Structure formats: structure tokens, C-alpha cells
Amino acid sequence: MSLGPLRLPNRLVMAPMTRNRATAEGVPTPLMEAYYAERASAGLIIAEASTPNAQGQTYPDIAAIHRPEHVEGWRRVNDAVLAAGGRPMFLQLQHGGRVGHPETSGLVPLAPSPVALPEEIHTPGGRRPSVVPRAMSPADIRTTVADFAQAARNAVAAGFAGVEVHSANGHLLHQFLSAGTNRRTDAYGGPVGRRIRFTVEVTEAVAEAIGPERTGLRISPGHTVNGIAETPDETRALYPALLTALRDHRLAYLHLAFADPDTPDFRRLRDLWPGTVVANPLLPAILPADGGSAAGRRLLAQGADLIALGRAFLANPDLVTRLRTGAQLNKVKDRYFMYVGGATGYTDYPALAVG
Template sequence: MDNSRLFEPARLGALRLPNRLVMAPLTRNRAAADGVPEPIMAAYYAQRASAGLIIAEASTPNAVGQTYPNIPGIHNDAHVAGWRRVTGAVRAAGGRMFLQLQHGGRIGHPDITGLTPVAPSPVAFPDPIFTPNGSQPGVVPREMTVAEIRSTVADFAAAARRAVDAGFEGVEVHGGNGYLIHQFLSDATNHRADAYGGSVAGRIRFAVEVAEAVADAVGPARVGLRIAPGVTANAMREHDIERVYPALVGALADKGLAYLHVVFADPGVPLFHRIRGDWPATLIANPALPWPTPFPADGGRREGERLLAAGADLISLGRAFLANPDLVERFRRGAPLNPVRDEYWYGGTELGYTDYPALAAAPDRLDPVAV
């Protein structure tokens, strides 16, 4: 059996994790139109319960924050009831779950929500947005007032309380990949001249306030923050990451949060080591793998091992868990991985979602599942 550190137990706040492999949050667009998780989502997550921790897909803390069709929400009682079925299934299978809270900011559309997107500044998303009416040009978002910023902070806190009520062990605040919090951090999307813009201290303020409010709502040991320094997903641009992210990490280092989750982490970049040195709690690292292709044959394991050696505590993988419900056991045995079928990533049925074979049901030579 493999004696890699990936299979060592770890602690995360009050949780004991059986291994150091985290299922990263993956948008799959399988919720109902009103954001209520569908029963198939319970099956999907329960299949992957052997992960040390599952971070469930991005869920919106309010209506205007919805990004795409069929994204789950966590801002009403029906959402809570739907998610409770998911967490119950995962717990019955021996797993543990956090829920990611994501507000899309400028990445939204009236065809999806019936509302004009809001953002730190009226800077339109430059790419098409998928809506129920097909791809549509991005719209100019409405600049948030200070009162709206404060109400959004409160919405994040309320969503965290709902998540815990739904059975999640905690929540991850999404501060990366071009969504609202990331938009506040970047000088390319935040042109404000008030206390929430301009200087580095101003641009990190919203992120800090959200993290603090969520921690006050459910306890800091139930809260993680995801960041993506320099990541260009969703047309994001940043020009001063060497100043912004150390400031953000420093502002939250003494708040007792459960973890910091760094996306596209690269141990060859000095900023990674700066963040590791400044962050006193658990650090989850998501390897810098090619996106969307080519997907590495080892599922990102080699890069994950490098990050563990460089100081990360836990490793998050996305596509590898998507295609391999028993990824932990495959890694442990050195077994081949299922190929990723990217045509089924977003929306649809069980195809490319719950029909990936586990080892016990898989042939010796794994080929794509017939559909």
C-alpha cells in the first residue's frame, strides 16, 4: 500500500480528516431552476465521501449573486432542505462536507435572475454569459452602494448559518476566480474612491468583512477562505498581487479561521511561500494544472505531492474527483484513472456525473463509459 503523506490523517478545526485529499468545489449545474439541490446531487457527493473533505459546489448567498442557470442556492428554506438531503447522504457514507459560498458579482445576467448584476464598479464582464436564452453579452453591473455592500456581507453570514443548519461542517467563502470578492480585490474591476476601493487596504476590506461576519455567524473554526492570486479565470486581471494577498492574509491571520485555500498554487512561485509563512492555520493548496486540457494522467497527484513537500497541509483536486468517485483508493493502489468526459461537465443528467465506475466495477483497462 502507498505510504504517501496524502493518506495521513489530518485535523481541520474540530474535524478529523482520514486523509489529506480534498474534493475541490466543482460547478456542475445540476440543481433545479430555483437553486434547490436535486436528489441526484446527493448520490454524486455520497459516491465521493472517501475524500478527506468535500467542499461542495459554489452556492449563492442571495438571488442577485447567481452566476449561471441551475446553480444551487443557500438563501431560503427550500435550499436548506435540499442540501440537508445531500449532507445526510454523505454523512451516512462516512464523509464530511463544507459548502462554498459564492456571489458572482458582475458575472450574472438579468436573463438568469431577473436582476441587474451588482459589482464594486460598473465594469462589464467582457465575455458571453450562458443563460436560459443562450449565450448573451455581459451587461454593465450596477455599482454597489455602501448600504448594499453591508447587506451583502450580512447575506454571506446568513447563508453560512443556513449551511450549518443544512448539515455542513462549515463553509468556504469564495474569494477567487473572478467572482464578487475577487472583483473587489482587483484594481482592474474595483475603481471605487471610497473606503472599499483605491488602496490595498480599501480593496481587501470587503473580503475581510465577509470573512469576519461569517466567522461571527458560525464560529471561525467552521470557515475557510479561497483565494486565487493572479488567476485570470473569468477575465480577471490583477496588477499588484504581491501587495494585495500578503495584506489580505495578514488581516485574517489572527481570526482563527479553519483554513486558507489557494487556487492554482505553485511551489515554484515566491508568493506561495510568503502566504504559507504568513498563514498560521491549515493551508489547502490546489495544484496549478493545465486548464481545461490536457488533463494529467495522474490526476494532479505529482503536483499535489510537491505542494505537500512545500508546506501545504491538504491538497484539493477537482477534475480527478469528478471522474473518479473512489479517487483516494485509486491513488492508494496506483490504479489508472477514469478519463474525464468534459462534454458532461455542466448540466444534464447522470451521464458524466454519477455513472463513472469505481474500481470494483471497472475493467482492468479503463476506457470511457459507453453512453
Template sequence: MTKNAVPSLFDAAVVGALQLPNRLVMAPMTRNRAAEDGSPTELMATYYAQRADAGLIIAEAASPNQVGITFAGIPGIYTDAHIAGWRGITEAIHAAGGRTFLQVQHGGRVGHPDNSGAVPVAPSPVRLSTPIRTAAGSKDAVIPRELSVDDIHGTVQDFAQAARNAIAAGFDGVEVHSANGMLLHQFLSDNTNQRTDEYGGTVDNRIRFTVEVVEAVAAAIGPERVGVRIAPGVGANDIVESDTEELYTALVAALGGRGLAYLHVVFADPGTPVFERIRAGWDGVLIANPVLGWGSPLPGDGGRSAAEELLAAGADLVSLGRSFLANPDLVARLRDGAPINQFREDYFYGGDATGYTDYPVLESVA
């Protein structure tokens, strides 16, 4: 490959200290199949090992503490039982030749006392308008408790300990989730962050919590093992940003120069100024996640053309979610132009092996 040539999805790449055989990343996807105490299960190990041909698997969001739990069936990474359960998964992925990071996510106001046993916390007491899934069905969200500065500092340390736990469980690294309306994103966004102290108001103040979490996690396990996920302009979970370009230009600049493994951009659109600013401002590996239309069927090529557009626009790797969910052998299917399995949405969240580990693979792979 000549200098400045656009890489192929199937070219090797380097992320932190990892050598990746291709540039296709399995995006973290909540599947709600952990045990009642948040411990990962053998079924989850089967699911991830089936998809080990991905250049990198980013395992689903795991909570760094009890109050950060979002929905029923979410895994944790804050007890010995969680570490042991995840170790079974990392061993299965590595035995199948794969590599994996764990996404660490605090739900903030996206949670419910029925799931965590505690009132959810947030930058400000602004209630989520959408219902929360619990074991007893969907329930209205509650008004969250505003985090004190001491609470914030404690949460930073919870993220750092969660990262240490992930490495103890055998993960190759962690992804700090600062996207999709979860706690760190709630601090970034001015509709959910109405604070007047050093964590609210100005852009520099609103990015402070994410930067402190990343600093603490990098100090705990090494920056080359740390990725960060962001979602510029994404309105998931009632997020509204009035200053997206300014906000993420500042955040990317604050995170740069630290030797982090990667920056992961959700729903990246290569034609927008914010994506161009992020690519120009980020000095490391950039993973981009294409817009394939949530609620729409997968495109016939499984997202390959959208992924290639992102590589052409400067992304180093591309993450796909539902395409990997429905196609354990996605890398082979995209490489060979084989037909794509469509996902079964009824089985996205919770349940057993149905719609989880029973998607067929190509005969050549089998």
C-alpha cells in the same frame, strides 16, 4: 511521522473541529444541476455521496442571495427550499462517512438578468467581456450596477445568513469564495474595482470587503467552521491584478490570527514567491490546489505527483477538482496507483446523470 517530515496524502489531518482520514480535498466544482429555483436535487446527493472518501468535500458554489446567481442551474442557500435540498446532500455524505463544507459564492458582475431576475452588481460598473450561460443559451454580459456602501453592508449580512443556513442544512462548515473573478475577487482586483471610497483604491481598502465578510461569517457560525478561497494572479473572468504579491500578503495577514479552519489557494505553484509568502504568512491550515492544465487531459497519476509537490512545499492538504469529478474512488486509485478515468468535458455543465454519476469505480471499491 517525525517532526518536520512531509506528510503523505493518505495521512490523517485536522481541519477546524474535523478529523480527516486523508489529506485529499474534493474542490468545489460548478456542475449546474440544481432545480430551476436553485434547490439541490437527489441526483446531486448521489454525486457527492459517491465521493465521500475524500478527506473533505467542498460542495459547489451556492449563492447567498438572488442577485448573486451566476449561471442557470446554480444552487442557492438563501431559502428554506435550498436548506432542505442541501440537507439531503449532507445526510448522504455523512451516511457514507464523509465530511463537507459548502462554498458560498456571490457572482457579482458574473451574472445575467435572465438568470437572477436582476441587473448584476459589482464594485464598479465594469462589464465582463465574456458571455454568460443562461437557460436560453449564451448571452452578452450587461453593465453591472455599482454597489453602494449600504448595499455592501447588506451583502455582508447575506453571507452571514447563508452560513447559518448552511449549518442548518447539515454542513460541517462553509468556504467563503474570494477567488476566480467572483464578487469578492472583483473588490480585490484593481481592474474591476475603480472605487474611490473606503472599499477602493489602496490595498487595505480593496481587501476590506473580503475581511468584513469573513468576520461576519465567523461570528455567525464560529471561525473553526470557516474557510476562505483565494486565487492570487488567476485571471479568471477578466481579472487583472497589478499588485498580486502586495495584495495577498496584506489579505493573508488580515485574515490570520482568527482561528479559521483553512485558507484555500487556487492554482498554487510551489515555486512562486507569492505561494511562499502565503505559506510563511498564514498561521493555520493551508489547502493548495495544483496547476494541472485547464483544458488538458488529466495526468496519468491523477495529479498525485503535483499534490505531493505541494505537500513538500508546505501545504497541509491538497484539493483536486476534475480528478474527483471523473473518479468517485479517487482516493483508492491514487493510493493504489490504479488507472485514472478521464473526464468527459461535454457533460461538465448541466444535464442528467450522464458524465455526472456514471463514472466507473474499481472492482475492489465496488
């Protein structure tokens, strides 16, 4: 099937996964070239959350895409994926908002409202209590929207096929969507129609910068993470309003993270969206032995176009072959190595021996 400028050889997408293997300045490393190249057989790779400006940095050693060194580093990663027979990737653009810390970024985090993340946060010096973020001024909002658009241009310059705007998992855009984190009384807060405005503006600015066919959007309706606490009623009002505002923009795709194939909520959002839907199934904390393949098939039967899997790709560089042949999957090693460490738990998962 085709997706924006790409022809995909299969419907399996590698979900974006932050792995903290960039330099402290956010520059992609040779280790990342190897990691993504090993996974080149994915129909599509959505590369890990990368920050569009210094303010948006969440954790230590995450990738960024706002300086020339970031563009050069990501270009080398894309080249490695192409050399391994893959296609240009999409890059996820993530601003952490209140999920950030001055000890990591050197800056006080910005957010829709001064509501701190209700948990500790990882910094270069270890876990720290979260700080109260500064509420974004109208000028901060304008600058941030422009930074997303420039980051998208940078991503295309680095060889990406497009970008995914991250409006999921409790990061900045999601903080604007949810009433618990957005207490604003201006044009960006209050009723649902105003809370969706920031995500709509960022998405539109990105689409204008690089083309809607190169712009994806990720949302995680009802997923409680990073202190987000959406009630079912809030979720059912918020996301249809957001999709209605963006449905005529001809975006490359909508990415529904943590989609449950067995609820009508997935079907409702699927039916609202006229274009491609990437669905990332809701899987248990202990990954099933099939890596999510059965849940993915149920989502395809419910109308998803592409299936994104995260941890199964993390542990199986040749996931496509393994699912095709019914081979056993590698298990995820120690969770510790998901976000810390060099090659261990990163580029040392074996592929099947080619017989």
C-alpha cells in the same frame, strides 16, 4: 489531521465544482445526493459554489443557500454523504457579482464598479453579451455582508461542518480585490488596504455567525479568469495584505487555488498563514494522467497541509483508493457535461470493482 470540528482520514480534498444540477430555483436534487455520496471517501468535500442571495446567482441551475428549500435540499445531500461513510462537508459561498445576467437571476448584477465582464455569459436562453453591473451602494454592501452571514448559518443548519468564503476566480469578492474591476473611490476602493476590506468584512461576518473554526477562505492569487487581470506586482501586494488582515482570526483554513509549487509565491503565502493551508495545484488544461497527485505531493513538501483536486474527483468517485493503489484514473469525458446534463458525465463515472 483535524480541521475545525472534523477529523480527516486523509489529506485529499474535493475542490468546489459548480455542476449545474440543482433545480432552476437552486434546490439540490437527488442526483446531487448520489454524486456527493459517491465521493464520500474524500478527506474533505468542499461542495460547489452556492449563492447566498438571489442577486448573486451566476449561471442557470446552480445551487443556492438562502431559502428553506435550499437548506432542506442540502441537508439531504449531507445525510447521503454521512450514510456513505463520509464526513459533513464544507459549502462554498459564492456571489457572482458582475458574473451574472438578468435573464438568469431576473436582476441586474451588482459589482464594485460598473465594469462589465469582457466576455459572453451563459444564460437559460444561451450565451449573451454581459451587461454593465450596477455599482454597489453602501447599503448594498451591508446587505450582502449580512446575506453571507445568514447563508453561513443556513449551511450549518443544513448539516455542513462549515463554509468556504469564495474570494477567488473573478467573482464578487475577487472583483473588489482587483484594481481592474474595483474603480471605487470610497472606503472599499483605491489602495490595497481598502480593496481587501469587503473580503475581510464578509469573512469576519461569516466567522462571527458560525465560528472561525467553521470558516474557510478561498483565494486564487494571480489567476486570470472571468476577466480578472492582476499584474504580478498587484498580486504580490494584494494577497499578503489580505492574509495579514485575517491571519489572527483562527479560520479553519486558507484555500490557495491554482497554487504553483515551483514558485516562491506559494511559499511566501504559506509562511504568512499560521493555520491550515489547502492547496489546489496549478494543473494544465489537459489533466495529467496522475490527476495532479505529483503536483500535490510537491505542494505538501512546500508546506501545504491538504491538497484539493477538482477534475480528478469529477471523473473518479473513488479517487482516494485509486491514488493509494496506483490504479489508473478515469479520464474526464466531454467538457460539455461538466456544466450541463443530468446523470451523463456526472454520476456515471465508474468506481473500481471491489475484488
